[in-house]
Amino acid sequence: MHNELFKFKDHDEEYCLSPTHEEAITKLVSSVCKSLPRSNYPLLVYQITWKYRNEPNYRHGLLRTKEFLMKDLYSFHRDEDCAHQIYEQVCNAYERIFQKLELNSFKVPADSGLMGGSLNHEFLAVSPVGEDTILICSKCNRGYLNNKTQCEHEDKVEQRAIELGHCFLLGDRYTKAFNAIEGSSDTAVDKKPLIMGCYGIGLTRLMAASVEILTSKDSNNIRWPKRIVPYEVAILPPKKGSPEETVGNEKTLGRLLQLDDNEWFVDDRTEFTIGYRLKDCEKMGIPIVIAFGKRATQQNLCEVIDVYNNRTEYLSYEETLKFIQNYYSLFC
Ligand SMILES: [Zn+2]
Structure with missing residues (x-):
């Protein structure tokens, strides 16, 4: 000593x-x-x-x-x-x-x-x-x-x-x-x-x-216990200058942004592509990423990426909230 x-x-x-x-x-x-x-x-x-x-x-x-x-x-x-x-x-x-x-x-x-x-x-x-x-x-x-x-x-x-x-x-x-x-x-x-x-x-x-x-030894992507993730959800708005950039407040992205949850974060570095920002989220170990690329925006859906399970789904606003709720309530 x-x-x-x-x-x-x-x-x-x-x-x-x-x-x-x-x-x-x-x-x-x-x-x-x-x-x-x-x-x-x-x-x-x-x-x-x-x-x-x-x-x-x-x-x-x-x-x-x-x-x-x-x-x-x-x-x-x-x-x-x-x-x-x-x-x-x-x-x-x-x-x-x-x-x-x-x-x-x-x-x-x-x-x-x-x-x-x-x-x-x-x-x-x-x-x-x-x-x-x-x-x-x-x-x-x-x-x-x-x-x-x-x-x-x-x-x-x-x-x-x-x-x-x-x-x-x-x-x-x-x-x-x-x-x-x-x-x-x-x-x-x-x-x-x-x-x-x-x-x-x-x-x-x-x-x-x-x-x-x-965290897997051959991966650069951090995995956290779901109780102590830096953020539960990351939202990726469309890239600046893309046709889907102007999304009204009544649309899913606008509604999600209004939720203002402390456990969520918005990657508003819209000068970068969705793919680039998604990689950063994966590295930080954020379990759920909601991206607003072309398809999601056109169909007024959320592209919900389950990072830890490597799955992607296109869900409505209500389905997305339910997905997040289910994902985290499993660990209460
Ligand atoms: Zn024993």
Whole structure:
């Protein structure tokens, strides 16, 4: 850990860039917890922020980097029971998140290692570029780390995997050190350190893992989990100067543009052909492209391109909306 700490000097003062934020959060909580009423517990705080590691082996794009974005939740509790309850709820929520991303991931019991604490789980997605190893039991469809307790079945398959998230029940390791004590009353029993949990998802790594896992090796076109596509739909208006350029607002293109959906985007670089812009959409991994070339415009239809399944259909305005709705509702 020491080697990976990013250190630098400024005006003879030494600084470091933080690889984890347990200390900072616990210090913050310790400054307010003594005056917090009991009804504020469990206390849950979260952040989405950058972390740093002086990583000698940065590789695979965003998979292992010196600077990375993480989403962290920290929980503080007055007793162990509450801590276990929230720990389980958050772990289950994280498990559902990763399942919805369709990345073939597993929640596995793990070692606490440098973080300390009593209980922790890793979330690992199977991928040949992963740096971890996971043993998968096809009978109970669970994953295990090599050195940890496993199910009774034999013949587990060993796979490489990428760590996407990690949850820890930290006990009072940090709260004791930073004197984060629940003190709403003067009774001695309340003067004990809070119990703490932390729960992280590596966001930049999740993006990289998604691309690694879902994108075909011999394709330049990114594939995303449908839950985190940059845009659900791209609309390509006709090329500038083409006969179909002037389309009235009452026509399908005009009606689509009026929908003004934040998850859609309009590629209005109409100086380029439809084909050119479609290629860009495919590269970015936008799953549905609606193009207004000659045939679609003449027949007042939408050319609906299902990019991930390599299919094209000509649909009416209503059919198009239904198509999009069906496409994404499958993944709710
Ligand atoms: Zn098993």
